[in-house]
Amino acid sequence: MQADLSADLITIGIDIGGSKTKIGLFKRGGQMVAKHVIPTGTKETGGVLQAIADKLHEVIERSPFGPADIGGIGLGVPGAVAKGGVVVECANIDMKEVYPPEEFKRIMPELEVPVRVCNNANAAALGEMFKGAGKGREDILLIRIGSGVGAGIIANGKIVTGFHGLSGEIGHICVNPDEKTPCGCGRYGCLEQYVAEPGMVRAVQRLLREHPEIPSPLRVFREGISESGAEVPAGLIPPRMKAKDIFNAAYNGDEIADFVVNQASDMLGNALAFAASVTAPEVILLGGDLSRAGSMMIDRVKATYQRMVYPQLTGIPIRLTALAGDAGMVGADYLIEEQIYGSDRV
Numbered sequence: 001m002q003a004d005l006s007a008d009l010i011t012i013g014i015d016i017g018g019s020k021t022k023i024g025l026f027k028r029g030g031q032m033v034a035k036h037v038i039p040t041g042t043k044e045t046g047g048v049l050q051a052i053a054d055k056l057h058e059v060i061e062r063s064p065f066g067p068a069d070i071g072g073i074g075l076g077v078p079g080a081v082a083k084g085g086v087v088v089e090c091a092n093i094d095m096k097e098v099y100p101p102e103e104f105k106r107i108m109p110e111l112e113v114p115v116r117v118c119n120n121a122n123a124a125a126l127g128e129m130f131k132g133a134g135k136g137r138e139d140i141l142l143i144r145i146g147s148g149v150g151a152g153i154i155a156n157g158k159i160v161t162g163f164h165g166l167s168g169e170i171g172h173i174c175v176n177p178d179e180k181t182p183c184g185c186g187r188y189g190c191l192e193q194y195v196a197e198p199g200m201v202r203a204v205q206r207l208l209r210e211h212p213e214i215p216s217p218l219r220v221f222r223e224g225i226s227e228s229g230a231e232v233p234a235g236l237i238p239p240r241m242k243a244k245d246i247f248n249a250a251y252n253g254d255e256i257a258d259f260v261v262n263q264a265s266d267m268l269g270n271a272l273a274f275a276a277s278v279t280a281p282e283v284i285l286l287g288g289d290l291s292r293a294g295s296m297m298i299d300r301v302k303a304t305y306q307r308m309v310y311p312q313l314t315g316i317p318i319r320l321t322a323l324a325g326d327a328g329m330v331g332a333d334y335l336i337e338e339q340i341y342g343s344d345r346v
């Protein structure tokens with residue numbers, strides 16, 4: 001790390017994920033100077049924020065700068081964050097009814113810096129606005145697809161949290177009222193059930209079962225069958241099907257994969273048309289697994305969107321995100337830089 005770092009304030013952008021936490025150190029203007037990845041803390045290791053504090057102590061100790069050079073901390077969390085910054089609840093990590101600015105004051109009293117918090121889909125949207133595919137725009141709808149489907153909404157350069165911190169739960173709008181299998185949320189027919197990885201895998205497996213006559217390379221993932229197609233001896237686990245396997249198969253012309261990818265694309269395109277009618281963004285950004293699908297899926301999403309949306313909104317560009325795994329950290333840094341320097345001087 002360069003010695004002149006201490007000339008400027010260092011801000012810290014943190015992206016807390018279900019298993020990994022990414023910590024970025026930034027100079028003013030979102031210039032990342034260091035990045036650290038640690039396992040997300042658990043109850044057993046003293047908590048999520050304690051794990052971050054431990055790492056920060058270590059980083060500061062080894063750096064040419066001290067606690068006085070740290071300007072603030074921005075934090076993206078995988079859950080609902082209410083308007084004032086209280087983390088209401090996170091699905092997969094141990095954070096509930098926590099107010100991180102107070103917590104940091106307690107566990108890192110020497111820092112005395114402002115701390116700002118947002119949901120990590122919102123942080124990703126801020127990151128893309130700051131340094132990525134949404135640069136220069138102030139009204140952005142970002143959809144992330146992975147094990148679930150989430151959205152980050154930016155209006156007039158500010159994130160929209162909603163009163164309870166639950167804005168952007170686009171994964172749980174109902175797209176199929178006839179669905180018989182419940183979603184993780186308890187309802188039936190949510191977008192997430194068809195577009196997120198587990199939903200696509202489930203759809204492929206169902207079709208493979210219903211159509212034994214259709215040959216498909218995806219049958220190697222069937223329970224009890226090895227990659228070579230032979231029966232797997234008891235006790236051995238067959239490989240787990242992933243979204244990328246489905247995209248690959250569809251790309252190579254597999255009938256079942258093609259059907260499932262098209263179905264997911266149509267449902268997503270339709271959902272984007274709904275969402276665009278509500279938020280009227282300047283640009284729609286798609287990130288997560290979808291960026292691995294290549295043009296095949298995004299072209300179909302765009303075509304469905306164009307067909308379904310209110311005619312005056314057809315011109316909204318739909319693009320892939322640009323920052324990949326760093327978006328949340330960069331956005332968390334923006335959140336705190338905005339507070340320190342003001343949004344027009346970051």
Ligand SMILES: [Zn+2]
Pocket residue numbers: 171172183184185186187190192
């Ligand atoms: Zn749901």
